[in-house]
Amino acid sequence: MAAKETCFGVIGISGRGRGMLAELLSVEGVKVTAVCDKYEDRARDGVEIVKKKAGYTPDSYLDYRQLLAREDIVAVLCCTTWITHSRIAVDAMRAGKHIAFEVGGAASLEECWQMVRVSEQTGKFCMILENCCYDRNELAIFNMKKLGLFGEIIHLQGGYQHDLRDEISMGDLIRHGRIQNFSNRNGDLYPTHQLGPIAKLIDINRGNRFLTLSSMSSKTRGMHEWLNNSPDVDRILDSLDITDEQAAWFKEKYLDYHFTQGDIVTTMIKCARGETIFLIHDCMLPRPYSRNYRVQGTKGIYMEDKDSVYFDGVSPRRHDWEPFAPYRDKYEHPLWKQYAADGIHAGGHGGMDYLVLCAFAESAINDLKPPIDVYDTAAWMSVTCLSEQSVALGGAPVAVHDFTDGLWIDREPYRRGKYCLEEVCTDFFE
Numbered sequence: 060m061a062a063k064e065t066c067f068g069v070i071g072i073s074g075r076g077r078g079m080l081a082e083l084l085s086v087e088g089v090k091v092t093a094v095c096d097k098y099e100d101r102a103r104d105g106v107e108i109v110k111k112k113a114g115y116t117p118d119s120y121l122d123y124r125q126l127l128a129r130e131d132i133v134a135v136l137c138c139t140t141w142i143t144h145s146r147i148a149v150d151a152m153r154a155g156k157h158i159a160f161e162v163g164g165a166a167s168l169e170e171c172w173q174m175v176r177v178s179e180q181t182g183k184f185c186m187i188l189e190n191c192c193y194d195r196n197e198l199a200i201f202n203m204k205k206l207g208l209f210g211e212i213i214h215l216q217g218g219y220q221h222d223l224r225d226e227i228s229m230g231d232l233i234r235h236g237r238i239q240n241f242s243n244r245n246g247d248l249y250p251t252h253q254l255g256p257i258a259k260l261i262d263i264n265r266g267n268r269f270l271t272l273s274s275m276s277s278k279t280r281g282m283h284e285w286l287n288n289s290p291d292v293d294r295i296l297d298s299l300d301i302t303d304e305q306a307a308w309f310k311e312k313y314l315d316y317h318f319t320q321g322d323i324v325t326t327m328i329k330c331a332r333g334e335t336i337f338l339i340h341d342c343m344l345p346r347p348y349s350r351n352y353r354v355q356g357t358k359g360i361y362m363e364d365k366d367s368v369y370f371d372g373v374s375p376r377r378h379d380w381e382p383f384a385p386y387r388d389k390y391e392h393p394l395w396k397q398y399a400a401d402g403i404h405a406g407g408h409g410g411m412d413y414l415v416l417c418a419f420a421e422s423a424i425n426d427l428k429p430p431i432d433v434y435d436t437a438a439w440m441s442v443t444c445l446s447e448q449s450v451a452l453g454g455a456p457v458a459v460h461d462f463t464d465g466l467w468i469d470r471e472p473y474r475r476g477k478y479c480l481e482e483v484c485t486d487f488f489e
């Protein structure tokens with residue numbers, strides 16, 4: 060049955076918002092009737108994307124509250140800066156809209172609680188768009204875990220290891236939002252890319268929960284070194300649409316600039332069922348991209364950085380790694396099997412952006428529970444402000460809040476379906 064056409068609004072049309080807007084328009088049943096950015100040129104970009112891709116003209120706004128006041132809009136996609144997500148989410152739910160917003164961490168526990176309470180009061184969902192939960196590898200690992208290949212899960216690792224020295228430091232010149240955070244905060248600013256898949260793997264908020272965390276931050280050198288000594292900086296400045304005065308101002312500013320964010324922030328989380336999670340945040344030093352995923356149980360281990368697995372009694376040689384690829388093919392999640400059979404249209408990040416948007420749209424169009432709910436959103440995002448607290452306390456453990464208020468022990472059933480992240484619902488693909 061074709062999905063009924065439903066009106067969406069999109070807020071925040073910078074690099075990510077442009078990509079996600081275009082991707083959302085290719086999801087069945089979605090009609091984007093309004094776009095918004097606080098910058099006029101970016102709001103205009105949003106209009107052009109919709110015109111080009113969908114053939115109609117949406118309204119555009121500079122104030123997101125005007126978009127939220129529209130009666131036709133059922134759900135909102137928000138791709139704004141980290142410190143604006145929860146405010147916009149709360150306002151959207153109060154205006155009667157479901158909301159999904161891009162990844163980022165929370166600046167306070169209060170904002171997490173507010174999202175939870177407002178979602179409970181309004182009955183509107185609030186979903187963090189953690190696309191990595193739908194990555195091909197992550198879903199194959201999820202399937203393998205559910206089939207018992209890893210045995211009982213003991214330890215997990217993950218992180219955001221992404222050299223973003225140019226994007227972050229040039230934020231003032233390119234109107235990009237991360238710079239203020241790296242200049243003023245110190246903690247795991249971006250925990251959810253691997254924490255999301257990890258949390259789903261070990262039933263966080265449904266039989267398990269994060270109990271405490273402890274974070275440490277290294278000294279900060281990477282950005283300063285790069286800005287003052289790398290030839291890449293002049294090359295990038297030359298490629299930007301800026302004046303000589305702006306380039307000179309930029310170089311002067313960073314001569315003696317202090318970033319508060321440490322180059323490497325490591326966090327350990329202890330879970331109620333006994334698992335440990337090791338997270339790493341690493342965006343200010345030279346390195347290739349990796350999410351450092353590792354899943355280790357009583358029967359075997361997967362390690363992203365070796366792209367390898369080992370299973371007791373299954374792997375041909377004891378103590379020797381095997382390549383992961385044949386396992387991924389054998390244990391491919393049915394969602395990816397279907398996506399491949401339909402002819403993967405790829406899009407952002409190899410296809411996972413499209414899949415997370417499909418998951419969001421399916422829930423919004425049919426007014427159903429999302430696969431990543433407000434309790435997941437709050438728990439995952441809270442790791443940021445808690446890690447800041449722990450770093451400030453010299454690595455002291457801090458308590459992670461239970462945003463379910465005890466219901467993690469005995470929750471209402473989750474919604475089964477193609478995009479379910481609690482179970483592999485093979486019957487939905489027959």
Ligand SMILES: NC(=O)c1ccc[n+]([C@@H]2O[C@H](COP(=O)([O-])OP(=O)(O)OC[C@H]3O[C@@H](n4cnc5c(N)ncnc54)[C@H](O)[C@@H]3O)[C@@H](O)[C@H]2O)c1
Nearest residue numbers: 071072073074075076096097138139140161162163235236
């Ligand atoms: N999931 C992923 O793989 C992925 C990849 C890249 C970025 N992101 C996330 O997407 C989000 C956006 O990233 P970006 O790189 O485009 O950031 P950005 O800072 O370049 O853009 C944010 C946009 O939001 C707009 N904005 C901020 N506050 C607003 C408000 N109150 N009303 C209207 N517009 C407002 C800004 O004007 C800007 O255009 C971030 O949360 C980022 O972490 C996710």
